[in-house]
Amino acid sequence: MKISKWAVTKPISVLMLIAMILLLGAVSLVRLPMDLLPKMNIPIAVINTQYIGAGPYEIENLVTKPIEEAVAIVHNVKNIHSTSMENTSMVTIEFNQGTDMDLATLEIREKIDLVKNYLPEDVIQPIVLKVDPNALPIMIFSVMGDHLEKLQEVVEYRIKPRLERLEGVASIGISGGRRKVVDIKIDPLRLAMQGITQQQLVALLRGENINLPGGEIIEGAKTLTVRTVAEFQSIEEIKALPIPLPTGTTVKLEDLAEIDFKEEEVKQISKINGTPSIRVTIQKQPTFNTIQVTNNVYREIEELQDELTNIDIATVMDQSQFIRRSISNVGKTAAFGGLLAVCILYLFMKSLKNTLVIGLSIPISIIATFTLMYFSGVTLNLLSLGGFALGVGMLVDNGIVVLENIYRFREEGYSAKEAAINGAQEVSMAVAASTFTTLAVFLPIVFVEGMTGEIFKELALTVTFSLLASLGVSLTLVPMLASKTIKPNDTSSNRVFDRIEEGFNKINTFYKNLLEWSLVHRSMVLALSVFIFLFSMLSILWVGAEYFPEFDEGTFMIHATLPDGSSLKESEAIAMRVEKILQDYEDIEIIFTSIGGGDNYFGNHSGRTNRISIDVRLKPLKERGEETLYIMDKIRGDLNQIAGANITISNVSLVGMGFGGDAVEIEIKGDDIETLRNLSKDFIEKTKRVEGTREVVSNFTEGRPQLELYINRDIALPYGLQAIQIASTVRNLIHGATATRFRVNGREYDIVIRGENYLREGVGNFLQTPVQIVTGEIFPLEHFVEDRVSQGPNAIRRSNQVRSITVKAAIIDRDLNSVVKDIERELEVYPLPAGYSYQFKGQKEALEEAYSSLVLAVVLAILLVYMILATQFQSLLHPFTIMLSVPLAFSGGALGLLVRGIPLSVPAIIGAIVLSGIVVNNGIVLIDYINILRENKKEQKEAILIAGTTRLRPIMMTTLTTVLGLLPLALGASEGSEVQMPLATTVIGGLLLSTPLTLIVLPVVYAMLDDLRSGSQ
Known part of the structure; x- marks a missing residue:
């Protein structure tokens, strides 16, 4: 190639080019966004529909089913799941990976428009949303102070506006505080005696509390704007408001009701480490980077903390912390691996100048890569950094080949420039072919479907x-640096180098003797190789399999549910007992408690006083003694001693969401909810028997006991009462009606009118609620209704238009595949009723999909490498010989996983794909040199022995640089190493086994095929 000649003759141009690359790379590195994982397109859409007043069964039949049938014919639909709850229908549509979600949501809206007229009249327009992982909170922090009511105002009017203005912040959520309301308590009997109703009182308050513009009037030469000002200015004004009665007289509002400006009834409690607080949740805009947004938030919080000296702000959850630590750790391990590779170079080359010439290729190549990453839209994440760590040992391979050849020419008497030009040009095609052989294995990753393909494309x-x-x-x-620095016999000599050279000579002699023996005992060598391959493949059964390694983010969540109807005070008592247990663990850094929230997915719709959720954040991994899963397991045992609540503990991985769902998911399908419920109970018991399972639960939840009122229309209609009048009377008296808002000092407070407390104290009192008819007469509520207490499911779930209940479980100390097989053995003899079935979903389903795609990718990678080798050697036979190193590498990768006790996973298979491109380079070097010697009339055995002993040093050098470059990642001792550890272990195991076997088996196969070819001729 002419490029080497240009580089040697134009050194200033080369230096300027390198300087430009370094400058652009440095700027690109600063501008590169950081995330834990590549941006993922999750092809899921959600249709949310509300039908107020309907129960789960009505929602299912009237809303959910018609919507499911309509969207089932949308293109690329993979699965449809739905949840029908009180007042709400939620249909989740999962599409095939790669679907254009903008077009998909547009088509969904079109299909819904077709059935909209068949839905009940009162149904609120269905809302179609795309699922966006960026919509998850990136930060949660807690605000603490002396008084929660004052703290609420500070958060709402000082902190929230400041944070909302920050670039990249999408929304701020606040919970756990105290709000003040103007509480107006009425006795309906008392109102009825005065001839006035609650509805009239609400309308009167709204009509009085108003400011309205009145137009303009002309006063001389001036134009005046007219504005009527009648809003309430004080509580005393509200109390003194004159209320006209039907008799023609007026009374003050305080004579008809109790009026108080006070904190509203507490429905939710938030605590951090036992201290009452307010929870603030931050979501970012999808196009902004997590690190950038959190940096802005922290700067603003520091300023707020300086301004508001009477409050404390503590971070509960911050995605960026784990991202920063993980990326920093992977970056350090990659740098350490590169340093080890350079040390190996120095030991082999025994020349500091030569080592620096090659060692410079590592930082320059990496910095140049930053520029290419920036312009191709690749982010700086665990996978892209893993690509650096994977390539850092291979970056020196090309330089080693080029420099060694230049050095050979220099020793033959060429001048420095001639040696650099000729030496580089002679091996340029071989170096390029070797590089493209390695790169070819990454092309099939394009064909890997699902989340797996999206994640590993950046690597x-x-x-x-x-x-x-x-x-x-x-x-x-x-070549340019070599022309300036390399001299003949330019190597150091000292005791260390002499010992290394002596040791290498012994290895070389041993290898030569072993190779001679192998050429004589060919059948034995091949039989041993086949045995190693078969044994290694069987070892995969022992290590097991999983979809994706679980991230150890140092966070988990505890959920506790008390019996329905439990008060907030009872829930708080249970929460305090849980907190006391957690406080005994030194590895726990923050305990954030929320009492009175909703369930996991529909908290906005179903807040309950009997629910507790506790977010726990552990210290960073290097500061604690155990992994999160083992700490959770200990806490799980301690929590079993708490009676009176159903307590579960689950791992939380916000950055790892989307990796297949729960570890074990068994979806049971059928028509009858009660039958499904009974089946799920049996499945739970059988799953609990399997070793390694934890937190075995189903997603079936009992609904709250409810008092159902059936209106007797035969009685109500003659009195002029409609169902809506009775229902609104009950709702307004019990729940309360917000009449208007009271503004004071620039802040607004609700004015709520509700019945006195005695109406809610028992069913008997409630049924005595007075209902006024058009004539003014009063009857108790029980005169018009029949009451029943009932309880049904809280939600009805359906999967692909069939009712379903899913049993879920976590796993500890076992791999997914072996656990699932044990569960299958438990269930295979279980007698399922006719029409009912079950299947494994979640990570098991994702595992099967990923493995089928990855097996295709492995086959394609092997075929592509073979084709490139055939093109390089212009032979179909020699590439076949070289390709035998690939199964030997797979054997090493499998044994590496076995030794480390790491299950086979998606990253491990990606490692196998990478291996198939790396290991053939050693075979290329060896077989190519044997062919050169044969062309120079060397005998077969002599050529093999000379080639083997000559190429042993460069093969060992390139193998050790790659292995040591990956070694820090394979050890997996830092946060964020969960993804790279199986990949690095597979590559290291494959290289360590395949390299010695390649040096023995490939020459043996070459000799056998050469003999066959000679015999056929």
Whole structure:
């Protein structure tokens, strides 16, 4: 290639080019956004529909079913799931990966428009939303102070507006505080005696509390704007409001009702480490980076903390903290791996100048890669950094080959410039072919479907960019520097180097003797290789399999549910007992308690006083002694001693969401809810028997006991009463009606009119609620209704238009595949009723989908490598010989997982794909040199022995640099290493086994095939 000649003859141009690359790379690095994982397109849409007043069964039949049938014919629909609850229908549509969600949501809206007229008249227009992982909270922090009511005002009017103005912040949520209301308590009997109703009182308050513009009038030469000002200015004014009565007289409002300006009834409590607080949740805009937004928020919080000296703000959850630590750790391990690779180079080359010439290719290639990443939209995340760590050992391979050849020419008497030009040009095609062979294995990742393909495309791009940059550096910078620095016999000599050389000579002699023996005992060598391969493949059954390693983010959540109807005070007592247990664990940093929230998915619609959720954040991994799962398991045992509540504990991975759902999910389908419920109970018991399962529960939840009022129209209608009048009377007296708002000092407070407390104290009192008819007469509520107490499901769930209940479980100390197999053995003899079925969903389903795609990718990678080798060697036989190193590498990868006790997972298979491109390079170097020697009339055995002993040093060097470059990642001792550890272990195991086997088995196979070819001729 002419490029090497240009580089040697134009050194200033090369230096300026490198300087430009470094400058652009540095700027790109500063501008590159950081995230834990690549941006993922989750092809899921949700249709939310409300039908106020309807129960789960009515919602299912009247709303959910028609919507499901309409959207089932939308293109690319994979699964449809729905949940029908009181007042709400939620239909979740999962599409095939790669679906354009903008077009999909548009088509969904079109299908809904077709059935809209068939839905009940009172149904609120269905809302179609795309599921966006960026909509999850990126930060939750707690605000503490002396008085919660004052604190609420500070958060609402000082903190929230300041944070909402920040660039990248989408919304701020507040919960757990205290709000003041103007509480007006009425006795309906008392009102009825005065001839006035609650509805009239509400209308009167709204009509009096008003400011309205009145137009303009002309006063001389001036135009005056007319404005009527009648809003309430004080509580005393509200109390003194004159209320006209039907008799023609007026009374003050305080004579008809009790009026108080006070804190509203507490419905939710938030605490941090036992201290009452207000919870603030921050969501970011989808296009902004998590790190950038959290940096802005922290700067603003620091300023607020300085201004508001009487409050404390503590971070409960911050996605960016784990992202920062993980990326920092992976970056450090990659740098450490690169340093180890350079040390190996120095030990082999025994020359500091030569080592620096090649070692420079690592930082320059990486910095150049930053520029390519920036312009291709790749973010700085665990996978892209993993690509750097994977490539850091391979970045020096091209430089080693080029420099060694230049050094050989220099020793033959060429001048420095001639040696640099000729040496680089001679191996340029081989170096390029070797690089493209490695890169070819990443092409099939494009065909990997689902989340797996989206995640690992960025790793493939990073490795591709870094190796292409390394190729450019090795053909330009290395020859240029070599022409200035390399001299014949320019190596150091000391006791350490002498010992290393002595040891290498012994290895070389041993290898030569072993190779001679192997060429004589060919059948034994092949049989041993086949045995190792079969044994390694069987070892996969022992290590088991999982979809994706679980992130250890140091967070988990405890959910507690008391019996329905439990008060907030009873729930708080249970929460305090849980908090006391948690406080005994030194590894726990923050305990954030929320009492009175909703369930996991529909908290906005169903807040309950009997629910408790506790977010727990642990210290960073390096500051605690155990992993999150084992700490959770200990706490789980301690929580079992608390009676009176159903308590569960679950791992929370906000950054890892989307990786297949729960570890174990068994979806049971059928028509009858009660039958499904009974089946789910049996499935729970059988799943609990399997070793390694924890938190085995179903998603079936009992509804709250409810008092149902059936209106007797035969009695109500003659009195002029409609159902809506009775229902609104009951709702307004019990729940309360917000009449208007009271403004004071620029802040607004609700004015709520509700019945006195005695109406809610028992069913008997409630049924005595007075109902006024058009004639003014009063009758108790029980005169018009029949009451029944009932209880049904809180939600009816359906999967692909069939009712379903899902049993879920977490896993500890076992792999997913073995647990699922044990559960299947428990269930295979279970007698299912006719029409009912079950299947494994969640990570098991994701595992099967990913593995089927990855197996195709492995096959394609092997075929592509073979085709490139056939093109390079212009032979179909020699590439076949070289490709035998691939199954040997797979054997090493499998044994590496076995030794480390790591289950086979998606990252491990990606490692196997990478292996198939790396290991053939050693075979290329070896077989190519044997062919050269044979062309020079060497005998078969002599050529094999000379080639093996000559190429042993560069093969060992390139293998060790790659292995040591990956070693820090394979150890997996830092946060965020869960993804890279299986990948690095697979590659290291494959290289360590395949390299010695390649040096023995490939020459043996070459000899056998050469003999066959000679015999056929």
